[in-house]
Amino acid sequence: MTSSFRDNYNQNIKTLHIHCSFLQTFQKTMLQPDLVRLLTEGHVLVKSCDEYCLTGNTQEPRQSEGEEGEEGNPFNFTPQLIHLNKDHQLFEDGDIHRHMYLQDLYISEAEDKPTLSVSEFACHISGCSAIFSTLEEYEHHYNSLHRHVCCSCRRSLPSARLLDIHIQEWHDSLFTILSQRQDMYQCLVEGCGQKFSTSKHRKDHLIKIHKYPPDFRFDKTKKDKRNRQTKKQPQKDSTMDVVDDVCESEGVCEVMCDGLSHQPEQGESMETHGSEEEAACMAKSASTEEHADLNAAAPSTESSSSNPLKPGYSYRVPTNVCFGHGSVRGFRGRRGRRK
Amino acid sequence: MWRLNKVRHKAGRPGDSVEELKLKRREHEKALRQARRDRQLVSKRLLLNDDEDQSEITMDTNSGEQDVVAVLQKLHHSGPERDTHLKALSKALRDPSAQLTFIKQENSMHLLVGLLTGYDATCRLQAVRCLHELSHSPHTSVASACLPASPYLLTYLSGQSTKFTELCLYTLGNLCPDTVVKEKLLAQGIVPALASCLENQKHNLAVVEAVGFTLSQLLQANDAAEKIIPMVLASSLPSNLLSVLTPDPKFGLGPAIECAWCIHYLTCSMKDHRVLLAQGALLQCSSLLVSLGGAVAEGNKEEGMELLICPLLRCVGNLLSSCPLTDLSAQMGDVRIVAALCALLQAFLHTQPALARESAWVLNNLTAHSRALCSALLTLNLVPGLIQLLPFSQGINTMILRVLANIAHNKKDFCVQLAHRGLLSALCATLKMADQEMVTLSMNVLFMLVVSSPQVAEEFMKQGGLSLLEATQYNSEGEIRRRATHLLEHHLLS
Numbered sequence: 115m116t117s118s119f120r121d122n123y124n125q126n127i128k129t130l131h132i133h134c135s136f137l138q139t140f141q142k143t144m145l146q147p148d149l150v151r152l153l154t155e156g157h158v159l160v161k162s163c164d165e166y167c168l169t170g171n172t173q174e175p176r177q178s179e180g181e182e183g184e185e186g187n188p189f190n191f192t193p194q195l196i197h198l199n200k201d202h203q204l205f206e207d208g209d210i211h212r213h214m215y216l217q218d219l220y221i222s223e224a225e226d227k228p229t230l231s232v233s234e235f236a237c238h239i240s241g242c243s244a245i246f247s248t249l250e251e252y253e254h255h256y257n258s259l260h261r262h263v264c265c266s267c268r269r270s271l272p273s274a275r276l277l278d279i280h281i282q283e284w285h286d287s288l289f290t291i292l293s294q295r296q297d298m299y300q301c302l303v304e305g306c307g308q309k310f311s312t313s314k315h316r317k318d319h320l321i322k323i324h325k326y327p328p329d330f331r332f333d334k335t336k337k338d339k340r341n342r343q344t345k346k347q348p349q350k351d352s353t354m355d356v357v358d359d360v361c362e363s364e365g366v367c368e369v370m371c372d373g374l375s376h377q378p379e380q381g382e383s384m385e386t387h388g389s390e391e392e393a394a395c396m397a398k399s400a401s402t403e404e405h406a407d408l409n410a411a412a413p414s415t416e417s418s419s420s421n422p423l424k425p426g427y428s429y430r431v432p433t434n435v436c437f438g439h440g441s442v443r444g445f446r447g448r449r450g451r452r453k
Numbered sequence: 454m455w456r457l458n459k460v461r462h463k464a465g466r467p468g469d470s471v472e473e474l475k476l477k478r479r480e481h482e483k484a485l486r487q488a489r490r491d492r493q494l495v496s497k498r499l500l501l502n503d504d505e506d507q508s509e510i511t512m513d514t515n516s517g518e519q520d521v522v523a524v525l526q527k528l529h530h531s532g533p534e535r536d537t538h539l540k541a542l543s544k545a546l547r548d549p550s551a552q553l554t555f556i557k558q559e560n561s562m563h564l565l566v567g568l569l570t571g572y573d574a575t576c577r578l579q580a581v582r583c584l585h586e587l588s589h590s591p592h593t594s595v596a597s598a599c600l601p602a603s604p605y606l607l608t609y610l611s612g613q614s615t616k617f618t619e620l621c622l623y624t625l626g627n628l629c630p631d632t633v634v635k636e637k638l639l640a641q642g643i644v645p646a647l648a649s650c651l652e653n654q655k656h657n658l659a660v661v662e663a664v665g666f667t668l669s670q671l672l673q674a675n676d677a678a679e680k681i682i683p684m685v686l687a688s689s690l691p692s693n694l695l696s697v698l699t700p701d702p703k704f705g706l707g708p709a710i711e712c713a714w715c716i717h718y719l720t721c722s723m724k725d726h727r728v729l730l731a732q733g734a735l736l737q738c739s740s741l742l743v744s745l746g747g748a749v750a751e752g753n754k755e756e757g758m759e760l761l762i763c764p765l766l767r768c769v770g771n772l773l774s775s776c777p778l779t780d781l782s783a784q785m786g787d788v789r790i791v792a793a794l795c796a797l798l799q800a801f802l803h804t805q806p807a808l809a810r811e812s813a814w815v816l817n818n819l820t821a822h823s824r825a826l827c828s829a830l831l832t833l834n835l836v837p838g839l840i841q842l843l844p845f846s847q848g849i850n851t852m853i854l855r856v857l858a859n860i861a862h863n864k865k866d867f868c869v870q871l872a873h874r875g876l877l878s879a880l881c882a883t884l885k886m887a888d889q890e891m892v893t894l895s896m897n898v899l900f901m902l903v904v905s906s907p908q909v910a911e912e913f914m915k916q917g918g919l920s921l922l923e924a925t926q927y928n929s930e931g932e933i934r935r936r937a938t939h940l941l942e943h944h945l946l947s
Contacts, residue, residue, distance in 0.1 A: 152792050152833065153747030188935045191897035193821035193859040196814060197774035198767070200673070200721045201492060204814065204848060207807030208763040209494060210485050212714065215760055216496035216666075219481055222756050230806050233846040236887035240929040245887055252885050260924065 275304060276332055283313070284336050302326075302333060492675055497589050497627040498666060500620060518554045520545035525558055528568075539568065539579030546586035555587065556598040566602050581606075581620045588627035596631040599624075603634070604641050610650040618650070619663045626667035635674065639681065643671070648688040658704040661697050665711025668694075672718035682719060686728045691719065695737045698765075706761050713738075713764035720771040735772045735784040738765050746793025749800045759805050762797065766811045773818040781823060788829045791819060795835045798842065806847065813842075813852035820859035827860040827867060836860070836874045843879050846888065854883065854894045861901040868905030877902060877913050881921055889930065896925075896936045904944055919945065 198204055214220055235252040237244040239260050246252040262277040263270045266285045271277040279300060282289050292298055297309040299316040303324050310316040313335050320326040320333065488494045524542045528535060545551050555561050568580040584602055587595055606621045625643065628634045647668055654660040668690065671681050685691070694716055700709040716734060720726060726734070742765050745758065769790075776784055794812045801808040819826045830836055839857060843850045857876060861868050876898070883895040903910045903918075922945070925937035 149792055149796055149833075149835075150747065150750040153743060153750050153789055153796060186939070188932065188939055189897055189900045191858055191862065191894075191901070193817075193862055194855070195774040195818050195821045197724060197771055198721060198814070200718065201489075204807075204810060205721075205767065206486070206489060207805075208767075208811060209489060210482060211805075211807075212760060212763065213485050213494060213496045214478075214482065215757070216498055217481070218499070219478055220757070221478065228804070228806060230803055231846045232844050233850060233883075233891065234887040235885045238885075238892065238928040238930070238933070239924070240927055249882055249885065256924065260927075261920075 271332065276302065280332075302330075495630040495670075495673070498623050499589050500585060500623050518548070518551050521551045521554050522558065525555070525561055525564070528564060535568065536573065536575045536579050539576060539583060543579060543582040543586050546583055549590060549592075552587055552590040552595050553592060556595055562598055562601055566605065569602060570605055578617055578620075581609075581617060581624065585620050585624045585627070588624040593631055593633075596628050596634050599628055600634060600637055603628070603638055607638070607641055607643060607646045610646045611653070615657055615659055618654070618660050622650075622660070622663035622667050626663070626670045629667065629670040630674070635671070639684075644681070644684045644688060644690075648690045648693075651693045652689055655693060655697060658697075658701060658708045662708040662711050665694070665708060665715055669711055669714045669718060672715055672722075677718065678722040682722055685719065691716070691729055691734070692732050695732060695734055698737055698741055700761065706755070706757050710757075710760045710764070713761055713768070717764040717767045717771075720768050724775055726772050726775045730772060730776055730780065730784060733784075735769065735776060736786065738768045738772070739785050739790050740787055741765055742769060742797075743787050743789050743793045746789075746796045750793075750796040754800065759801065759808055763808060763811065766797075766808070766815050770811070770815040770818050773815070778822050785819075788826060791816065791826055791829050792833055792835060794819070795830075795838055799838060802842070802845065802849075806845070806849065809842075809845075810848045810852060813849055813856065816856045817852055817859065820856050824863050827863050830856075830860060831867060831870050831874075836871065836876070840875055840879045843883055850883070850886075851888065851890050851894060854891065854898065858894060858898045858901070861898055861905075864901075865905045868902045869909060872902055872905075872909045872912060877909070877918075878916055881916055881918065884921060884925065892928075892930075892933060896933060896940075900936070900940055900944075903940060910945060914945065 232247075235246045235249055237246075237252065237255055237260070239256075242260070244255055246255065258272065259270055261270075262272065262274055264277060264280055264285070266281070269280065271280055279302065283299065289298060293311070297311045299310040299313050301308045301310070301316060301319060301324075303320070306324070308319065310319060313333070317328075317330075317333055320330065321328055326333075485494060521542065524538050524545060527538045528542070546555060565580055565583055568576045569584065571577065584599060584606070587599055590596065603625070606625050609621045610618060612618055625638065629638065629643075647664055651661065651664045654664075668685070671677065672685065674681065694712040697712050698709050698716075700706045716729070716738070720729060720734075729735075742762070745762055745765070748755070749758070772784075794816050797812045798809045798816075801812070820830065830839070836857070839853050842853050857871065861871055861876075880895050880899050880902075883891050884899070886892060886895075899913070903913055919941075922937045922941050926934050926941070928934050928937065
């Protein structure tokens with residue numbers, strides 16, 4: 115049915131001559147009126163395009179050859195000629211229209227307005243099955259719940275800065291050492307710049323100076339995380355207190371491991387850590403709502419509350435991807451406690 | 454006789470509100486869809502007498518059964534008033550139950566055939582009218598009962614009386630779908646009869662339309678490819694059908710529509726299109742599309758135009774799938790076809806999305822192996838318009854993305870041009886769509902763009918491509934993850 119790309123490659127053709135006079139007229143931006151003119155002007159135009167040869171493909175050697183032969187290149191697009199037989203699904207509407215006409219049931223455009231559908235967006239992060247009708251909703255979801263995720267413990271933080279601080283304080287052994295000798299715990303408020311010797315001191319500072327609540331979700335101490343409750347959350351409305359009972363640690367979007375990928379289980383610690391977190395499965399909607407809370411400036415919570423989310427979404431971070439400590443991109447944190 | 458002049462609502466009764474009509478139409482549509490799923494999509498046409506109008510059809514006919522019996526009796530006996538009785542009979546036979554009653558009466562068909570072949574021309578006309586009504590019956594028993602008339606109907610196709618020939622043709626067309634009848638008709642030479650009828654009456658557009666309809670009924674059969682199509686291809690039918698494709702502005706679109714559907718059924722059932730290509734089918738259909746596209750772009754959307762555009766699109770699409778590339782320029786002289794398709798896409802997007810989808814499919818087949826046509830899309834600045842269609846689902850955006858991928862597949866300079874026209878930012882959105890096919894295609898196109906030139910890669914990075922791909926590395930599909938990783942490791946981060 116289709117001639118292969120390689121067959122065409124060998125054919126001999128003339129390249130397109132852009133000097134063709136008719137084309138020169140249209141080299142600038144073509145608006146709808148130009149399109150009309152193009153289509154309705156007579157054969158004069160066609161004649162002057164004798165050189166507009168349609169055969170085959172260019173003779174120039176394709177740089178692609180290297181890529182196609184490249185080892186492990188998973189990209190495999192080739193142009194396909196598609197033949198559709200009589201009963202193909204694509205032809206259904208046209209066939210129905212035809213038969214309605216034959217049976218004297220023709221509907222003119224004015225009478226019948228079919229609905230045109232627009233693609234939805236979906237969060238493809240493995241384990242997350244959220245669907246959105248607009249790109250903005252998707253972006254909000256993604257930025258809120260997936261962007262600043264710690265590679266090591268899979269916690270999601272609301273901002274790059276808080277993620278940085280989290281990684282530093284929780285997963286950096288150097289930090290632990292240094293903090294014994296100097297003030298390393300940064301104030302969480304951006305621009306404040308103060309540093310403290312312990313997280314307790316910082317917390318006090320946050321409460322006293324910046325009027326933060328004593329149970330601020332993004333300032334848990336590391337040892338708290340071990341005492342996580344294991345019961346599942348019912349859906350609650352989003353007040354911090356209520357949710358706080360339930361979620362122990364950083365609380366926002368517990369992103370948990372599951373047995374998703376076909377990757378071999380190299381990282382033991384990741385695995386055990388995963389199961390620990392799985393046991394502490396939390397209703398995503400609950401966590402989403404609380405998170406939406408924190409972003410007081412966030413425009414709306416519609417996306418979080420109306421998404422048909424399954425509770426406890428999870429994904430596995432592929433073991434070979436982690437962008438390193440201190441990077442400013444998406445998922446951060448070291449490879450955790452492996453090796 | 455352009456049927457769309459009178460928009461008929463067969464299902465309705467006079468006095469039905471607009472809502473009731475819509476409801477009935479929707480029910481019919483549902484029934485048709487189910488029939489198509491069952492591969493039993495068949496329609497019959499009913500030709501109205503010129504002196505009648507719609508209201509007569511919807512009149513209550515439940516006395517039809519008694520009428521039939523009564524009239525038949527009169528017919529058996531009377532002499533000079535036979536044509537009046539026949540007229541009454543044809544009216545009575547509008548009623549489906551009366552049709553059944555008729556065939557159950559002894560010697561009824563024999564009588565009718567006798568009148569059909571008798572010396573009285575008026576009686577012949579009225580007799581064929583009756584047969585036409587009978588042919589409209591949904592019951593197979595009625596169709597089989599009409600068989601004795603079929604050799605005569607075929608013989609009369611070579612006659613010169615327009616109205617009469619038309620009625621014969623539509624009657625045959627209505628009877629065709631019945632398997633038993635079809636076998637007989639094929640044996641009796643319906644294909645050669647249709648061929649010579651079309652050959653001799655090409656100037657008579659009403660007859661052309663009727664031939665087209667009847668032939669389309671034959672060609673739609675599920676087993677047409679083995680039994681019927683070879684015969685048709687060997688006859689003069691294809692070239693004559695092609696010659697009447699251009700619609701006559703005075704007569705209307707009817708004949709062109711029927712003939713176009715015939716050619717569609719010919720092309721979609723087979724993969725070998727040499728006969729049709731040799732007769733210039735691709736050339737004819739594509740130039741017609743160019744002129745229709747032009748009309749549509751100008752805003753001259755004639756009512757019913759899509760009924761012609763649809764089969765033409767399908768012909769071009771399927772013929773392309775087997776047209777050797779070396780012949781493409783001879784077969785498709787006019788590169789404006791790509792502009793025409795884009796015009797059709799945009800014009801019908803909201804009113805007939807299926808037509809937009811089919812136009813996109815044809816564009817795919819055009820661009821799949823022709824660098825020149827890909828180039829034309831760029832040079833004629835049609836790409837931004839295509840990119841704007843990427844939000845629309847149900848097969849439209851996937852096909853359009855294929856077209857763009859076909860263009861990108863031509864490598865460097867085309868990729869750079871595509872990037873300049875906004876494809877990169879569009880891809881950043883399409884990669885997030887729910888449709889997995891869109892995501893896969895988007896990854897493929899992205900790859901082609903990014904590897905084409907460092908500038909494009911850089912532009913992609915500027916638009917936040919890096920974090921987009923990093924996120925894609927956590928996609929639930931392994932294939933997608935692999936691709937994102939490959940792209941990052943080999944082309945963007947190295």
